[in-house]
Amino acid sequence: MDLHVRYEGDDDPKKCTAKKLERFDMAALHGSDRETPYGVVLNPHADRALSPADADTGALVALDCSWESAGEAMFSLPGEHRALPYLVAANPVNFGRPMQLTTVEAIAAALVIFGEKKRAEGILSKFNWGHTFLELNEEPLRRYSECADSTEVVEIQREYLERGE
Numbered sequence: 001m002d003l004h005v006r007y008e009g010d011d012d013p014k015k016c017t018a019k020k021l022e023r024f025d026m027a028a029l030h031g032s033d034r035e036t037p038y039g040v041v042l043n044p045h046a047d048r049a050l051s052p053a054d055a056d057t058g059a060l061v062a063l064d065c066s067w068e069s070a071g072e073a074m075f076s077l078p079g080e081h082r083a084l085p086y087l088v089a090a091n092p093v094n095f096g097r098p099m100q101l102t103t104v105e106a107i108a109a110a111l112v113i114f115g116e117k118k119r120a121e122g123i124l125s126k127f128n129w130g131h132t133f134l135e136l137n138e139e140p141l142r143r144y145s146e147c148a149d150s151t152e153v154v155e156i157q158r159e160y161l162e163r164g165e
């Protein structure tokens, strides 16, 4: 699966995880919706949860922008929009918080759900906190990756949401 990022460029480029992936030739960055390939779009506002059933869509696309500007309207990209199920961030800015993942965490989570754990480890290895993301989320990611579809993913997510209440 090809990794793509619609790059908005309104965050500090020195801290941007997508820019770092580009430097290591691990993802392609695109400056407009038109240039961005059609695929599964990682969108926290999407109605449908990502599941292994989305694995054959070809391209995996994240939108790298600041969380301040990441409102629903920002996700105007054509594609199959999917929200990631309950996971917690390991990056230093949002450590331990659910759902607000960096671009690299979001892409890595999708790869694990699609059964590409080694590749997820590869992209996270470029960040000194990267392995912590897979450790913190080991159980939910394994269970999501064993689901057939979005309905099953949402069922499992419910358990984690109830525990967190």
Ligand SMILES: C[S@@+](CC[C@H](N)C(=O)[O-])C[C@H]1O[C@@H](n2cnc3c(N)ncnc32)[C@H](O)[C@@H]1O
Residues within 6 Å of the ligand: 011, 015, 016, 017, 018, 041, 042, 043, 044, 045, 061, 062, 063, 064, 065, 066, 067, 070, 082, 083, 084, 085, 099, 100, 101, 102, 103, 104, 106
């Ligand atoms: C808002 S940007 C912030 C990027 C940050 N500046 C960085 O350097 O990584 C993070 C992107 O990762 C994806 N993402 C993060 N959390 C997500 C979630 N819970 N569901 C779906 N996609 C998510 C989305 O594409 C989102 O736009």
